[in-house]
Amino acid sequence: MNENVKKKFKLPHTFVLLFIILALIAAATWLVPGGKYDTHLVNGKQLINPDSFHYIESAPQGLVSLMRAPIKGFVEAAQIIGFVLIVGGAFAVLQKTEAIDSMIKSLARAHASSVFIQKALIPVFITLFSIGGATFGMNEEAIPFILIFVPLALALGYDTVVGVSIPFLGSQVGFSAAFLNPFNVGIAQGIAGVPVFSGWGYRLIVWVIATAVTIVFMMWYAARVKRDPTLSPTYALDLEKRKELPAGGVADFHGMTVRHKLVLWIFAGSLAVMVFGVVHYEWYIDEIAALFLSMAIVIGLVGRLDSTQIVEGFMQGARDLVGTALVIALARGTLVLARDAHIIDTMLHALMPLVQSAHPVFAAWKMFGIQTVINFFIHSGSGQAALTMPIMAPLADLVGVTRQTAILAFQFGEFTTPMIPTSGITVGVLALARIPWITWAKWMIPLQLIYAVLALSLLVPPCLMNWQ
Secondary structure, X not given: OHHHHHHHOOOOOHHHHHHHHHHHHHHHOOOOOEEEOOEEEEOOEEEEOOOOOEEEOOOOOOHHHHHHHHHHHHHHOHHHHHHHHHHHHHHHXXXXXXXXXXXXXXXHHHHHHOHHHHHHHXXXXXXXXXXXXXHOOOOHHHHHXXXXXXXXXHHOOOOHHXXXXXXXXXXHHHHHOOOOOHHHHHHHHHHHOOOXXXXXXXXXXXXXXXXXXXHHHHHHHHHHHHHOHHHOOOHHHHHHHHOOOOOOOHHHOOOOOHHHHHHHXXXXXXXXXHHHHHHHHOOOHHHHHHHHHHHHHHHHHHOOOOHHHHHHHHHHHHHOOHHHHHHHHHHXXXXXXXXXXXXXXXXXXXXXXXXXXXXXXXXXXXXXXXXXXXXXXXXXXXXHHHHHHHHHHHHHHHHOOOHHHHHHHHHHHHHHOOOOOOOHHHHHHHHHHOOOHHHHHHHHHHHHHHHHHHHHHXXXXXXXXXXX
């Protein structure tokens, strides 16, 4: 009887959910009129003129457009899709050397005997990823770490959710509460006409609080799941994944070989080069993908794999992520439909009057709500800044909110990125970890509510102290 109930209420596959969203957006294009803001070039940037909105001829998206959206999404997301496939291939080569297996067994053995490692592992790594998000805008760069932290979390007695959350939530909370991120804070401040990276003191406080809240929540959840693994939403999935963990118990492990250590040092060095390149040379997906491809070749040779083993390992790793690539394409297709129908600017224009309020605090809260809605469709920090700050900045002046506060509300709107199904990064990470989106979303609800309360609370002091 229970089995029949479970089957009756079985939730649809992520592909089905995304296609339903695509269909709903296509239907909305027949109801929402087309609209457009004029843009003008300022210091080499295309900025929106907030007084220039005008209605244009609508472009409803029918059945043909709906069916074309996935391939258009695939084309527009080609960079990140190619990045995911190359990274997957590179990690498969790394996995073939058995260095990662050796490292996991070493950490598992140390974790079992060291109270310090048991207590510090989650806080230290979440803090490191959060620093990456807060300083150099770590975002897509967190994707490769899913392939390391999921098996590590399982080996340490946690679950897939913990393995995903350490790199993914760590980098996302750092990005959303950033204090020196050039891709959201820097661009938004430049557009708003305030000194770039000014106000970093309060933003640093915001980052510390948001990161600490994430760490406390994850420590509580990890301890809860370790006590009773059946409480994990991915319990059944993890039973299967544990069968894929390195053969042989920790008790049979005699330590890493020199070859394994050398491979891991090359891997760590590659990550350091990636961070250096992103920070100092503004590397993006192309350069990082090239780095991982080079790393795969070098690691394969050092790990004593022949050319056939390297190629076959790489191809298998890329092949395993084809589903992930298709999920990312579907997610990007949602933005393609809304953009091709010319309804994004119309929705933005309709939301603007809602900001006006009797008190600056309420106005700031409404800005946060609007940015949260916009984040459902546009996940690029720089893209959102270019779209919304030319309007939000002068609007802030009119409703008694400082421009710094408006920028903070814009940042907080990205707290929902780890949950929304239209984010290519989110669905890509979940597909990589093989977690159904609905399972992840249900788990994220309490933390998402905490982030919402946190955002609303942290917007109050800037309004009261007229933060400039």
